[in-house]
Amino acid sequence: MILKSDADRNDAKQIFLICLIAAIVVYFYELTNFSLSVDEEYAFFSWPKEGLLWWVALGRWGAAFVDYIYRINVYTPGLTVFIMITINGLTAVMVSFYTFRNYFSRLVFCVFFVSFPQFAYQAQFSQQADTVAFGQLLSCLSGLIIYNSIFSDHKANIKRLYLGIIILAFSIGIYQSLISCALIVFIIQLIVKEDDDFEGRGRNWFLILSVACVSSLAVYYLIMIISQKALGVSTPDYLRGTFHWMKEPLQETAKNSLHVITSTLTGKYYYGSSLVPLVFIPIVFFVYKRIKTGSYKWSLPILIIISVLLPFSVVLALGGSQGPRVLMGLSILFAFAFAYSLEVLERLSLKTKKIIAILACLVMVNYSSSVVTSLFYSDHMAREIDSNIANRILSSIQFKYNDFDPRHDKVSFVGKLDVYNPWAKKNSDTFGVSMFSFSNGDPNRMSKFISLTSGISLNLHIASEEQKISVSLFPSWPNSGSISKNDGVYYVNLGY
Structure with a gap:
């Protein structure tokens, strides 16, 4: 159980309401003034049959399934984005209450998560904005379930592990880049709870996580192949063209991939990434706190490096320059870094933490609303x-x-x-x-x-x-x- 008490449940409702208001402020223009974006004109005329077949052809059989079950229109101006931010709010609350103990750490994580401008590059495509948000929720949930299956009991819980694998496979079937969300959520649990859970069978976490990811990808590809053959569609040239390792010189592809990573981490890759370099400030801070308190372990810098690189999983897998919309998990990393820094400030009074949290959230919402509205x-x-x-x-x-x-x-x-x-x-x-x-x-x-x-x-x-x-x-x-x-x-x- 993530919400173990009435106090937690009341806090969750309050934080969800706050982050929903924050997200409404950030996406206010798109919620109230629908702007037709590139690809939405194609989606409008291809719905439903061609649109569903297109998702299957792209390997997004999960998106096709969700759309077939739930979607009435290809998109509904205003409502689709509202559903997206609502789901993002639920995702934020779920991850924050599993990860943090302090109210204000949870608040900062949630507001930063739903406000982070990178997701606007998903929100631009109304035909998939809410579906991708749902896939992100499932991916984060699978990361928590897989972590819980390894560390919660005296021995690994195989049934939970299987459940996590299936949910992760389905989330990848909605949008392939979402695999990074599950991995980041898993890694940040290791960073936060390393002192309590990292001994014993925790040393095998990498092997178990690798098996879970490979299994999820195997399930994903199996269903993709079956669904494509059953519906008579094939992977389009457009998707094959995104795999740069096979069509460009190795050195050029590696150079372009490195450029995406370095320019994103220095705030230059896409409009709205200016705040990304600030993520290193809280990271350095909580590493220093670990060293100072004597709780530092050799694995911490490795986990941090892994978590910083995970949002670029698709960039590394496909190579070359990829759009900012594939950098899924960047919002989780950014929100976690600041929220966890507030968590480890144990000597600060609740009043001081409250002031810091409120100011940080106001700055984040102000910046993000300006960026997203401009876009x-x-x-x-x-x-x-x-x-x-x-x-x-x-x-x-x-x-x-x-x-x-x-x-x-x-x-x-x-x-x-x-x-x-x-x-x-x-x-x-x-x-x-x-x-x-x-x-x-x-x-x-x-x-x-x-x-x-x-x-x-x-x-x-x-x-x-x-x-x-x-x-x-x-x-x-x-x-x-x-x-x-x-x-x-x-x-x-x-x-x-």
């Missing part, structure tokens, strides 16, 4: 710009060819448009990008966006390579001569 507003402005572009393109065609009927005549977009969005933030991944430039110019994406925002279902024509070469000889839109007509198809040269 989602950049998406909002990108769609405003794109809507203006779409209307101008259709008007340009009708101006040149007054018999053009956008509901029936074939239209073909060639190339991509160089779109300037002054609201887009540097290193913000897909936030603030244009539908007319993303993915090297995807005409299907452009057409679906126009359908969503203009209410016109275009009769899209995909140009052949020969036609692209021919059209590219014309000036780029919006210059005169950028629109041409051939064999009943209206071509728009967006440029390269």
Whole structure:
């Protein structure tokens, strides 16, 4: 039992309410002003059948299962993100009450966890934001169960271990990067409870954890293969392209992977990572406290190094540059470092801890709300710009060819448009990008966006390579001569 007393249960309710309010402040703009983001236009038109098959093709059979059981619409503006932050709040409370004893340590962990800006890069994709949050809850739960199966009784509890393996396999089936959450939750238990639990069979924890992870991955891959064959889908080239170790020189891939790790830990990799380097301050502090109190053990620096590297599990596994959304577990590490530092400050009065906790939470929420709001507003402005572009393109065609009927005549977009969005933030991944430039110019994406925002279902024509070469000889839109007509198809040269 995580909540062993009425006092714990009352504290849990109070902390959950506080961290829910904090998360609402951080995601307030997206909760009240839904911004269409990249890939959400595809998800809207592919739901449900194609969307579910796409999850299976990506190896996310767990996400397909959850969506099939629970999801009514592919996403619901406002509600989907609210469900996400609610689940994140439950996850935070669960981990904090299992890990810490002090109320204010638990509070800091929960508020930092739900506010950490990295998860905004998951929240951007409404078609999976709540599902990934649920997967994260399961991953953290599996980490606690696996830890508990090793250390709670006089001998390892095999039934609990099996349960942890199954839950972890399912969470990986929702989103592969979530494996790092379970591992970090397990490792931080070792750091916090090392004095009590690390002797005896605790020396075998690495072997047991390794067996659990390998078993979970085996179950995951088995179900993935079976589900893909049963539904007649295969892993798309897009996913294979993310595995850089096999397609790029080893040295280049290793260099790019190291760049992701070092630039993240120095606060330069993605917009919103500026606070990440601060994680080393509490880490150094509680190591110093361990040394000073005589409770320092040789395993502590090893566990800390492992916990710092675990959020980059997918980066190390796939190699190369990966988006910030795969850095799952970074929020757990960041929240844990500060919360545990407050926990080991035993000589501080409760009043002083309360002041420190409140100030820390206010700073975190203020920073994160500014970052997250800026990210989602950049998406909002990108769609405003794109809507203006779409209307101008259709008007340009009708101006040149007054018999053009956008509901029936074939239209073909060639190339991509160089779109300037002054609201887009540097290193913000897909936030603030244009539908007319993303993915090297995807005409299907452009057409679906126009359908969503203009209410016109275009009769899209995909140009052949020969036609692209021919059209590219014309000036780029919006210059005169950028629109041409051939064999009943209206071509728009967006440029390269």
